[in-house]
Amino acid sequence: ANGARVPVLVVGTGYGGSVTALRLAQAGVDVHMIEMGMAWDTPGSDGKIFANTTTPDHRSFWLRTRTKQPLSNFLGFPIDKNIPKYTGILDAEEFAGIMVYQGRGVGGGSLVNGGMAVTPKRENFAGILPSVNADEMYSTYYPRANAGLGVTSVDQRWWENAPCYQYARVGRKHAQRSGFPFVFVPNVYDWDYMKAEEAGTVPKSALAGEVIYGNNAGKKSLQKTYIAQIKSTGRVTITTLHKVTSVAPAAGGGYTVLIDEINTTGDTVATKSVTADRVFFAAGSVGTSKLLVKLKATGALPNLNNEVGKGWGDNGNVMCGRANHMWDATGKLQSSMPTAGIDNWAAGGAFAEVAPLPTGIETYASFYLSITNTPHRAEFSWNAATGKVDLSWQTAWKQTSINMAKTIFDKINQKEGTIYRTDLFGTYKIWGDHLTYHPLGGAVLNKATDNYGRLHGYPGLYVMDGSLIPGNVTVNPFVTITALAERNIENIIANDL
Ligand code: FDA
DSSP: OTTOEEEEEEEOOSHHHHHHHHHHHHTTOOEEEEOSSOOOOSOOTTSOSSOOTTSOOTTTBBSOSBOOOSSOEETTEEOOOBOOOOBOSEEEEEOSSOEEEEEOSTTGGGGTSOOBOOOOOHHHHHHHOTTSOHHHIIIIIHHHHHHHHTOBOOOHHHHHHOGGGHHHHHHHHHHHHTTOOEEEOOBSBOHHHHHHHHHTSSOOSGGGTOOTTOOSSSBOOGGGTHHHHHHHHTOEEEEOSEEEEEEEEOTTSSEEEEEEEEOTTSOEEEEEEEEEEEEEEOSHHHHHHHHHHHHHHTTSSTTSOTTTTOOBBOTTOEEEEEEOOTTSOOOSOOOSSOOEEEEEHHHHSEEEEEEOOOOSSOOOEEEEEEEEOOOOOBOEEEETTTTEEEEOOOGGGHHHHHHHHHHHHHHHHHHHTOEEOOSSSSTTOOOBOSEESOOBOSSOTTTTBOTTSBBTTOTTEEEOSGGGSOSOOSSOSHHHHHHHHHHHHHHHHHHHO
């Protein structure tokens, strides 16, 4: 409530925020979580909480009047369409050089992501977070994160014959024929539920193609794991459709937090002020970076250091499709939950997830989201003229990622006698190089913060999300974000409370 004083305020309810709130609550601290998106706990008029991938509606996008689908075209036709403006689940946030996709609502990115739960290879960890003790991460915090998230591996015997993974088996065949390591990757989907979907005994979710606009069943989003545990502590309140706009030192100690209450068309309906002893920034890489850069530049938190806003990367994301021969059908039924990838990281700097194209029709296409070892890092800065935060990412930087992805797909195309699809991202455009699903960095660990996320210059302010990670994790990021948050909050509880 307006004017309240609270011990802990957490900005955002994604991975970093959920770990923070759970562990503090278990340590006996009362926690208030503030989330700008919706609760996503109430079915719409169609009886479902979330819209299907093939039929986006007002629930699908964050405050847009037209969809901005990652694949903008299909067989030469643009597929975006008008929708009512609403505080929907997927934010396609536009910066000058890149579109950053993010989840909005209680659970953050866990609401919209593909559930791929990948622990980076140990040999790569020193390059990801050089100041963090790898032994501790791999013995304690990665296992804790994997357990908390409900990560499991697909039953490979079932996978070998499941029609919904034909696309992945085609992906394996092509990878192996070209000599690339094909690796299974864990996921947070409930595999028993997927088998029941296949048997027709439960409502379909992954097998109905649900993913980027939410899964109505089967996927263990944070709502079913960390946030369910948070609720059972009885010590955490979650306030939705509230957006934190400012944090500044309060006269009597602690921090004054300004919060806009918004309605479902995004208008501010009330502004509230709360005083918090401690504030944990967990608004995601973009959300946290935007707040910190603005607060430093506008004088609310002038003592933040010059590392704030720096070290941002796109995890090297680039997408592409390949056109297969007619004898390599990928199947009209495709599970929306990826299970595998092609690992050419050491040799070519690319790890490609074998992704579905859940269109419901046979496309003869193989589709991939590559994570690449790009060196490019951008910086957020405050633009006083527009009153917004800009990002210095250059579209041309994606060419490095394309070249790395080509180390895999040029070779496969040559071996198979196939070509790239040119119809998925526009007319005659092969590469989805305008976007990222994996924003990382902007308040890098041991630079903008100490080695555990304490912001330099302001005791009681912390960063707990993907902005701590300097731009790349070599694989999909949420397990590392969760594990790092588990590590940091343990240290903070032991030393600061
Ligand atoms: P996250 O973004 O999860 O949470 C931040 C929360 O803060 C959001 O709920 C946001 O609304 C809220 N917020 C922001 N600003 C605020 C403010 N000012 N006030 C109040 N609230 C605010 N990763 C992976 O490992 N495997 C995968 O398969 C995929 N797949 C995938 C698909 C798609 C389509 C997307 C968009 C992303 C993925 N990801 C993924 C990425 C993964 O989801 C992402 O890395 C994490 O969600 C990031 O976790 P954080 O805790 O950093 O923030």
